Amino acid sequence: MRAVQLVSETQGLQLVDWPMPDPKEGFNIIQVSHAALNHRDLWISKGRYAGIKYPVILGSDVCAFDENKRRVIVNPGFNWGDDPRVQSKSFHILGMPEHGSFAEYVSVPVQHIYSAPAHLTDAQVSALPLAGITAYRTLVIKCKPQAGENLLITGIGGGVALMVLQFALALKLNVYVSSSDHSKIEQAIQLGAKGGVNYLDSKWDVEVLDQSGGFDMIVDSAGGESFSKFPKICKPAARIAMYGGTNGVISNLSPQQLFWKQISIYGSTMGSPSEFAEMLSFIIQFKIIPIVDSIYELADFNSAFNRMNSKQQFGKIVLNVSK
Amino acid sequence: MRAVQLVSETQGLQLVDWPMPDPKEGFNIIQVSHAALNHRDLWISKGRYAGIKYPVILGSDVCAFDENKRRVIVNPGFNWGDDPRVQSKSFHILGMPEHGSFAEYVSVPVQHIYSAPAHLTDAQVSALPLAGITAYRTLVIKCKPQAGENLLITGIGGGVALMVLQFALALKLNVYVSSSDHSKIEQAIQLGAKGGVNYLDSKWDVEVLDQSGGFDMIVDSAGGESFSKFPKICKPAARIAMYGGTNGVISNLSPQQLFWKQISIYGSTMGSPSEFAEMLSFIIQFKIIPIVDSIYELADFNSAFNRMNSKQQFGKIVLNVSK
Numbered sequence: 001m002r003a004v005q006l007v008s009e010t011q012g013l014q015l016v017d018w019p020m021p022d023p024k025e026g027f028n029i030i031q032v033s034h035a036a037l038n039h040r041d042l043w044i045s046k047g048r049y050a051g052i053k054y055p056v057i058l059g060s061d062v063c064a065f066d067e068n069k070r071r072v073i074v075n076p077g078f079n080w081g082d083d084p085r086v087q088s089k090s091f092h093i094l095g096m097p098e099h100g101s102f103a104e105y106v107s108v109p110v111q112h113i114y115s116a117p118a119h120l121t122d123a124q125v126s127a128l129p130l131a132g133i134t135a136y137r138t139l140v141i142k143c144k145p146q147a148g149e150n151l152l153i154t155g156i157g158g159g160v161a162l163m164v165l166q167f168a169l170a171l172k173l174n175v176y177v178s179s180s181d182h183s184k185i186e187q188a189i190q191l192g193a194k195g196g197v198n199y200l201d202s203k204w205d206v207e208v209l210d211q212s213g214g215f216d217m218i219v220d221s222a223g224g225e226s227f228s229k230f231p232k233i234c235k236p237a238a239r240i241a242m243y244g245g246t247n248g249v250i251s252n253l254s255p256q257q258l259f260w261k262q263i264s265i266y267g268s269t270m271g272s273p274s275e276f277a278e279m280l281s282f283i284i285q286f287k288i289i290p291i292v293d294s295i296y297e298l299a300d301f302n303s304a305f306n307r308m309n310s311k312q313q314f315g316k317i318v319l320n321v322s323k
Numbered sequence: 324m325r326a327v328q329l330v331s332e333t334q335g336l337q338l339v340d341w342p343m344p345d346p347k348e349g350f351n352i353i354q355v356s357h358a359a360l361n362h363r364d365l366w367i368s369k370g371r372y373a374g375i376k377y378p379v380i381l382g383s384d385v386c387a388f389d390e391n392k393r394r395v396i397v398n399p400g401f402n403w404g405d406d407p408r409v410q411s412k413s414f415h416i417l418g419m420p421e422h423g424s425f426a427e428y429v430s431v432p433v434q435h436i437y438s439a440p441a442h443l444t445d446a447q448v449s450a451l452p453l454a455g456i457t458a459y460r461t462l463v464i465k466c467k468p469q470a471g472e473n474l475l476i477t478g479i480g481g482g483v484a485l486m487v488l489q490f491a492l493a494l495k496l497n498v499y500v501s502s503s504d505h506s507k508i509e510q511a512i513q514l515g516a517k518g519g520v521n522y523l524d525s526k527w528d529v530e531v532l533d534q535s536g537g538f539d540m541i542v543d544s545a546g547g548e549s550f551s552k553f554p555k556i557c558k559p560a561a562r563i564a565m566y567g568g569t570n571g572v573i574s575n576l577s578p579q580q581l582f583w584k585q586i587s588i589y590g591s592t593m594g595s596p597s598e599f600a601e602m603l604s605f606i607i608q609f610k611i612i613p614i615v616d617s618i619y620e621l622a623d624f625n626s627a628f629n630r631m632n633s634k635q636q637f638g639k640i641v642l643n644v645s646k
Binding site: 083085086087222223227228236237242243244245248249250251252253254255256257258259260261262263264265266267268269 | 406408409410545546550551559560565566567568571572573574575576577578579580581582583584585586587588589590591592
């Protein structure tokens with residue numbers, strides 16, 4: 001079968017001809033239609049990830065067909081474990097160490113396979129799993145939002161941030177966004193955000209406070225210096241949830257603002273199997289359509305990775321594996 | 324009546340003869356037996372507090388007798404408001420702007436007066452309110468501890484930290500402490516803590532991790548540089564609660580550790596009226612006896628303030644107002 005494989009540290013990603021997965025007890029081999037990229041794939045391809053093994057077929061997100069031609073979606077978080085609060089030590093994600101979805105066929109645990117939401121195209125289904133579960137746990141499970149509350153989403157444009165935006169709109173939150181790219185702010189406003197600010201503007205915090213009147217929730221994936229401004233623009237009893245840290249360590253965070261305003265900060269990553277099922281129900285109930293930035297043929301995977309590396313995308317970057 | 328009053332910015336604290344409080348609708352005038360010091364009193368007396376008004380009688384904690392000679396305790400957090408999650412904008416604490424308990428009589432809202440727990444001396448009753456409610460909300464309400472979990476309490480010796488220790492032991496937690504003072508660690512261990520470390524030791528984090536195997540909860544009042552080591556010594560799904568920030572801003576905090584371990588950080592201050600009532604029931608149920616460091620006569624208030632300023636105390640510093 002054709003597959004996009006991380007061959008070795010020096011040889012990087014290549015389109016290869018690779019044996020079909022072996023049948024395995026408790027696993028189904030499904031035929032991939034579309035597979036979406038995640039930053040995880042980019043970081044692994046650059047060697048910036050813990051415990052990389054070679055060779056490996058990357059890819060965590062997939063829309064596929066099972067042996068009965070049923071269209072399916074896969075929960076890519078394996079071995080969550082028994083604790084709903086946190087993943088177990090053996091937790092891992094489809095697409096390393098197991099071979100992932102950037103291939104014509106992929107072998108996945110039977111209990112991780114769900115019928116795909118009928119209102120979505122194959123590309124949209126593939127855009128959903130990892131971003132969807134991360135966004136759902138971060139916003140819905142951790143922050144427990146109430147209709148009418150104000151939410152700031154930092155770094156709008158990435159897959160998770162956009163899913164948070166769409167979930168928040170379904171829950172009737174007042175959503176504000178930040179980005180370094182004016183056109184992404186405009187696109188978010190067209191989707192339903194009430195406002196947005198450019199975080200490169202030194203007064204972004206004052207500006208977004210003026211726009212919103214303060215935030216009940218902030219969902220962040222950056223960390224870094226900006227994080228210290230969050231308590232100031234939070235309302236009392238606010239919740240700050242973070243699922244990433246692309247800008248590095250948090251500094252200059254005021255304990256006084258945190259305790260006097262009774263602010264909570266939640267670290268969050270991925271989600272449990274029952275949360276994945278809840279997320280799918282939520283997507284179906286509210287007819288949410290994940291935003292696809294672009295679709296590339298499997299052989300054109302380099303363009304897809306370059307697109308992600310450029311940070312210009314607004315939504316998920318998808319590979320059409322059937323082409 | 325005799326009272327310890329903060330006379331003016333230049334004149335500082337003085338023992339004065341001051342008029343009895345005026346009768347006021349909804350308030351009772353109670354006769355003070357004992358009153359405990361809080362760091363708040365020290366900071367106000369040094370001018371390091373927002374919105375200081377002069378002259379003012381300090382003191383938030385009190386054991387007193389009402390007009391029927393009933394021994395009473397007072398919830399010192401006024402105007403909490405309707406939201407259990409956070410205090411309202413008009414929230415304030417007995418002992419500025421209202422005259423406080425360092426006087427022979429104090430006027431307090433009727434609904435803030437409770438019967439004092441019978442198993443405590445007057446000095447112990449006065450040691451309870453502000454430290455008790457702060458500790459109860461921080462540990463019990465925010466962290467939701469389960470028997471058998473591991474808890475680190477930083478800066479043991481202060482009133483709140485010691486109440487957290489006593490509540491935690493009642494809840495059958497495994498408690499570890501930190502201090503810069505070896506004798507305070509020893510005293511905590513005699514009270515029931517399983518271990519402790521000196522936080523001036525550069526390897527305190529490694530040492531306390533070795534002792535405990537990692538923490539389900541950390542209760543902190545310092546913030547500062549040490550805070551960044553907390554996620555490393557936390558178990559997955561840990562809760563970090565903070566009610567103070569004496570060491571200033573938090574820096575070098577890793578987002579990756581927070582989200583991957585699904586750690587929550589809770590800012591917490593004081594507590595709601597229903598939490599105060601819960602705290603009293605808890606004290607009575609578990610026969611908890613607040614730790615009194617020392618008792619001074621009212622006229623010797625300077626010695627009491629100097630004792631607090633020296634940071635040598637282990638438990639609450641109390642004024643015997645009847646002497």
